Amino acid sequence: MKPHKHEAQLLKLALEIGIGYAKKRGFEDFDKGVSPKDKVECIYRLLVTDNLIQPLAKDKEDGPNMKHKLVLWIIRHLPADHPLLQ
Template identity: 85%
Template sequence: MKQMKHEPQLLKLALEIGVGYAKKRGFADFDKGVSPKDKVECIYRLLVNDNLIQPLAKDKEDGPNMKHKLILWISRQLPTEHPLLND
């Protein structure tokens, strides 16, 4: 996995956008007690289900790989001149 410079910020943005997407699809908001790990998995599975991202191989479905997929997804949604994409 290639590391990106602003991964934590990109992941945070991916989760914010993903939660908004889930709400528009009719899902309830996440409770305050839901861990970030669970949010990552839920958003990842929703995006895979809606064919917005390619699923990971079954043996590669773990937290770091799901996070990386979300980071790649959001980085492709942002304009190329976005500050989080520029080194």
């Protein structure tokens, strides 16, 4: 798992878009007390449920791998000339 140059910013963008997607699906916004770790897991599981990303192997389902999977998901949806992909 090679980290991307702008991994933190890409993860933040993936969470923003993932939360927007969840709202469109009818979910409520996260409470202010919800940790970033829990947000990552919720968005990851929603995208897996909707078959938008392939699930990780059960023994690989941990925070860093879920974050990386979200980063890969957002990279595929950004235009090639996006500043975070440079």
